Amino acid sequence: MKYICIDDGSISELISGREYQSIDFEEGDRLIQALKGRVQFLARIGKITLFQDGEGAFLTTHGNWKKKKFLVIDCEQSSLFTQLRSSETLTSFQKLLRFCTKYWSNNVLNASEKIIFGSTKAVLFPLPYSNASPFRIAIERAPLHERLKKRDMDGSFLLVYKSGHEGADSTNEVANEANIRRVVDRLADIYRTTAEAAKGSTLAGSPSAVGSTQLDSTAVLGRSIHMPFREWFPLTTTPQKRFIYSSADTPHRLFGAAGTGKTLSLILRALYLLDRAERASETFHALLVTHSEATRESIANALATIDTMGFHQRDSKQDSVALKVETLASLCADFLGRSISETEFVDRDAQDSKILQQMYIEQAIAVSKQLDYPSFKLHLSHELKRQIDSLSDADLAPLIQHEISALIKGRAGDSFEVYKRCPSLMFGLNISNDADKGYAFSVFKRYQEQLEKSNQFDTDDVVISAIGQLDTPIWRRRRIREGFDFIGIDETHLFNINELHVFHHFTRKVGNFPISFTMDESQAVGDRGWNDSASLSELFGSDNKTAPEITEYSAVFRSSPAITAFSASVLASGATLFTHFKNTLLGSQSVFTPDEERRSQPVTYREFSDDDSMVEEAFTIAENLRGETNSARYQVLITTLSDQIMEKIREHTIKTNKAVTYLERRGDFTKVKQAERSGHLVAGHVDFVGGLEFDVVLIVGVDRGRVPLEGETEDSNSRNYAAYSAHNRLYVAASRAKYALEILGVKSRGPSDLLLNAANNDLIKGVPMI
Incomplete structure (x- = not known):
């Protein structure tokens, strides 16, 4: 095709339908294939009537064409639909349509939409995040000026004449107007033809190529997960x-x-x-x-x-x-109910169990430092000694817990000889020789003593014991009656290697693996004991004869384009630092409609003089954003990565009698429902916000020294673990937000380095640049 002409009515239809926002929808994929010229358009898409021939395509709606406004894309000049991947092309096309509606209605443009001063040009930067030179679309705002002025249609056309990653002198370059001249000459005939087609007849020679199912896009807007089964499939x-x-x-x-x-x-x-x-x-x-x-x-x-x-x-x-x-x-x-009583479990909830585990391990570290460390110290590697000497027991506890779960119990089965042969984890303790492993194992034994004194079993013990009883002839005979025909595992990234090993024992048939599992590796802190998600099917008992299927989602439904772009920048900076850190938002697409975007706010950073004023103002900002996004109180979350700031938030709410409900565990759905009934705001540590979503999120204390947390240690491995964890937690917190994300810090500290990547790419406002 030489050109595509789209009238303002068609633009409104295309930007309001959620199904046209992402190639994950069949309608969006077929639309972009048609724009690329790989297939032909249908005669009808909802209210849009189309005409296509060897010259170009016209997307029209009912009405007098002389009173309409038009976007003309010169496909020959601009190559708009041939330079990018399909997902990026559709995003660029949608951003272009939205620019047109804002320009024609004199609405405020955003930072990616620029009118070139002293010229008739505009430049659009449609892609939300890029490390390279950004992709841009050049637009002539006054094509065929003299000719259209005589027809009283001046200002009715926008012409896309150029796109790409290279800049140019927009004030002096001149667009070739040959194709738009052809468009203007054909409009009267095209509208007569499409008016006939709109009466019910299908244009000859137009095969079915663009979305045959028209979704009620307004009905989709704002829908929650709570809908009947059969209503979801369309x-x-x-x-x-x-x-x-x-x-x-x-x-x-x-x-x-x-x-x-x-x-x-x-x-x-x-x-x-x-x-x-x-x-x-x-x-x-x-x-x-x-x-x-x-x-x-x-x-x-x-x-x-x-x-x-x-x-x-x-x-x-x-x-x-x-x-x-x-x-x-x-x-x-x-x-294991017949083997282990209820009181012997550390906790049936895996999240709560791991918190209690850390408390036991912290006590074990204190005892081991006093009784075991002096004899080990001479033989330990310099890196582990520096780590032990510089970190508090509380800071060491999660690292040793990680070592115990993933290696000592997970791969070594409590055997020191096997543990010595296990390769070290990528993040965590600085283990580099047998003496290092000997000391870690001594802490593990002290931890086990704590469990034995309290007559309890941790989650790893329970799972390993279950595997022992499941991998027997008796269970293999019973599983045909008591096993499952399908097992679905949610948030697999939160399970360690011990836990993953147990699932395939619960299937009904031996050698059959009807297991589906969801993953977002960017939400998993550190090394879970498995380093390659592609090999997870082996953990579920794959015999390598049945190839696992893989599906990847790219359409983001929860967050606005601005929040998605910011979250992607956090992941991108993490992936730059750590080879094991996954950027799962790479190539993602937001499916927000214009109605949802109108409620959306830019991602913003604000600084305050001290912690107390920052915490106090967080509640004022929360109320303001609640009004700007038209959100209920329970849809507003105040969170932090800092235990110290979390305590200050609690103290402030008690002192001022604020109506706040606190999350007590990860994905605390019941507390959110409680907040809804009570009309409260929601607050909680970032470790508890996973699995939840809110209209507005405030992250308090994202400043240097706190995110990532910097102690007195100079140990590189500890700093790496802290930085890895900080990238993960900031991504999890930011991606909870739908319409507004506000990040707060203290001026004397300066913004966290994790925000600089986003600031350099104009994805967050208010970050002072040094």
């Missing part, structure tokens, strides 16, 4: 449909960044398989496994609305088709 993207409808007989990895709908897809997949089995009068038992009790409660609450067939309310021992939702700890606990 609203799912092509990758989501592929995952939901895929075979249950093989392992299936579902990748996606925060806010891409992974958990919802897992729920719909389980319900689809159960519904299919019931229609076929087959026996089918499904299991959904979560990492924490809070997430389990959240999924159970969603199922109360989505599962209209009531599968989750059935008993698998009595009903032939049933769904069970469990945490891994409760699943193993139920299985």
Whole structure:
């Protein structure tokens, strides 16, 4: 095609339909293929009537064409649809359409939309984040000026005449107007032809190529996860449909960044398989496994609305088709119920269990430093000695807990001889020789003594014990009756290697692996004991004969384009520093409609004189943003990466009697519901916000020395672990926000280095540049 002409009515249709925002939707993918000239347009797309021939394409809507405004894309000059990947092309096209509507209605332009002073040109930078020279689109705002002025149509056309990564002298360059002249000459005939087509006849020679299903985009806006099962399927993207409808007989990895709908897809997949089995009068038992009790409660609450067939309310021992939702700890606990009493579990909730584990390990470190460290010190590597001497017991505890779970219990099975042969973890303790491992093992033994004194078992003990009882002839005979035909694992990135090893034992058939699992590796802090997500199917018992299926989501539903771009910059800077850090937002697309974008605010950094004024003003800013985004109080979150700041927030709310509900564990859905009923704001440490979403998020104390946390140590491995963790936690916190993200810091400290990458790319306002 030489050109594409789109009238203002068609632009309104295309930008308001969520299905045209991402190539993950079939409609969006087919639209971009048509724009690239690979397929032809349909005669109709909703209210849009199309005409296409060898010259070009016209997207028209009903009405007098002389009173309309037009965007003309010169495909020959601009090469707009041939330079980028399909996802980036669609994003650029949508941003171009939105610029047109703002320009014609004299609305305020954003930082990526620039009118060139002293010229008739405009330049658009449509892609949200790039380390390279940004992609740009050049627009002539007054093409055919004299000719159109005579026809009283001056100002009715915008011409895209150039695109690419290279800059130019926009004030002096001249656009070739040959193609737009052809467009203007044809408009009268085109509108007569499309008016006839709009009456119901389909244009000859126009095969079905662009979205045959017109979604009610306004109905999609603002919908929550709580909708009946069958109402979801018309609203799912092509990758989501592929995952939901895929075979249950093989392992299936579902990748996606925060806010891409992974958990919802897992729920719909389980319900689809159960519904299919019931229609076929087959026996089918499904299991959904979560990492924490809070997430389990959240999924159970969603199922109360989505599962209209009531599968989750059935008993698998009595009903032939049933769904069970469990945490891994409760699943193993139920299985081991005859061997371990309730009081012997550290905690059935994996998240709470690991917090208690850290407390026990901190006590073990104190004892080991006093009794074991003096004899080990002469033989330890310089790096580990510096780490032990410079870090407090509280700071050492998570590193040693990581070593115990992933290596000593996970790979070595409590055996020191096996542990010595295990390669060291990528992040954590500075282990480099046998003496180092000997000291770590001595702390582990002190920790085990703590458990034995209290007569308790931690999560790793429970899982390893469960594996021991599951990997027996007795269970292999029973599993045909008690096993599951489908297992869905949510947030696999939160499980360590011990926990992942147990799942394949719960399938109904030996050698069959109907396990689907969701992942966002950017949310996993440190090395989980497995270094390659591609090998996870082996942890689930893959025999290497059945290739696991892989689906990756790129459409981000939760966050605004500005928040998605900021989150991507955090991940990109982390990926630059750490080879093991994943940027799961690379190539992502926001599917926000203009109505949602109008509620969205720019990502902003604010500085204050001290901690007290910063905490006090956080609540004022929260109320202001709540009004600007038209949000309820419970949809506003105040969070922090700092334990010290979290304590100050609590003290302030008590002193001023603020109406605030605090999160007490990760994904604390019940506390958010409590805040909704009470009309409270929500506050909580960043470690508790995963799995939740809010309209407005304030992250307090993101300044130098606190994010990442810098102690007195000069140990590089400890600093690396802190930096790795800080990138992860900042991404998790930022990606909870839908419409507004505000970041606060103290002026004397200066902004955290983690914000500089975003500031250099104009993705956050207010960061002072040095």
